[in-house]
Amino acid sequence: MEHRIDRIKKQLHAQSYKLTPQREATVRVLLEREEDHLSAEDVYLLVKEKAPEIGLATVYRTLELLSELKVVDKINFGDGVSRYDLRKEGAAHFHHHLVCMECGSVEEIVDDLLEDVEKIVENDWGFQVKDHRLTFHGICRDCQK
Template sequence: MGPHTMEAICQKLHDKAYKVTPQRQVILKAFLDHAQEHLSAEEVYNIVKESDPEIGLATVYRTLDLLADLEILEKMNFDDGRSRYEFAGEEEHHHHHLICLECGKVMEFEDDLLESLEAMVAKKTGFSIVDHQVKFYGFCPQCGRSRAAN
């Protein structure tokens, strides 16, 4: 996941000549406090307004865009009508995501067996593959259980 600390991120903002405003800090803290989640702008807004009731949704959107431009956050689209964000990974291979069609939960999946598939596709097509993205859609354990119970 890389060293995602407030200190390291503030340093990065500072290096790029951006101020670490209290609002930026409170938004970053929301991500640090919910490191395993893939927060949407609305979810970030709901978290931050508890500690900073003055903050507006527009500020949240602007800040998320900025943090994505600076490659501190990565913007993701899981085809559920909203963008979600997580800390940008420093590792070469991005993890993959499992998206629950019932509750919208996003889980992560680290390893995959796609290197051999990549090699096969590359061989068949002559394409030099440098990356891939995989999204799995289905039902999380909780939703799967309640569906089975009905």
């Protein structure tokens, strides 16, 4: 945990940004709720528990900053809110979502499903892939019962 915060601190410093207390509190919330696909509002409310004086705009700005630095991924499941996921340490970014059309749950799967597919896209369409977003919509295990 502390290790990951240090890492992020260095990433910020590398671009001459500071890890202010507000930013640190925000990052800590993201670390604690890593699998939760929090919206900016969610993050705001959770950060407020630790640092009640923080403003909503600061949370938005912090998330945007972290997103530019590729510390978090800003994702969108089409429900009108952006959600923010901390990127995993090291390793490439192979993380996809299963959105249940029944109960709305979002399950995260980590697996390099697209290695071959990316090669096809690069070869057949001449498009140089840097990143991808893959979301499956369907019925989760629980709702199938």
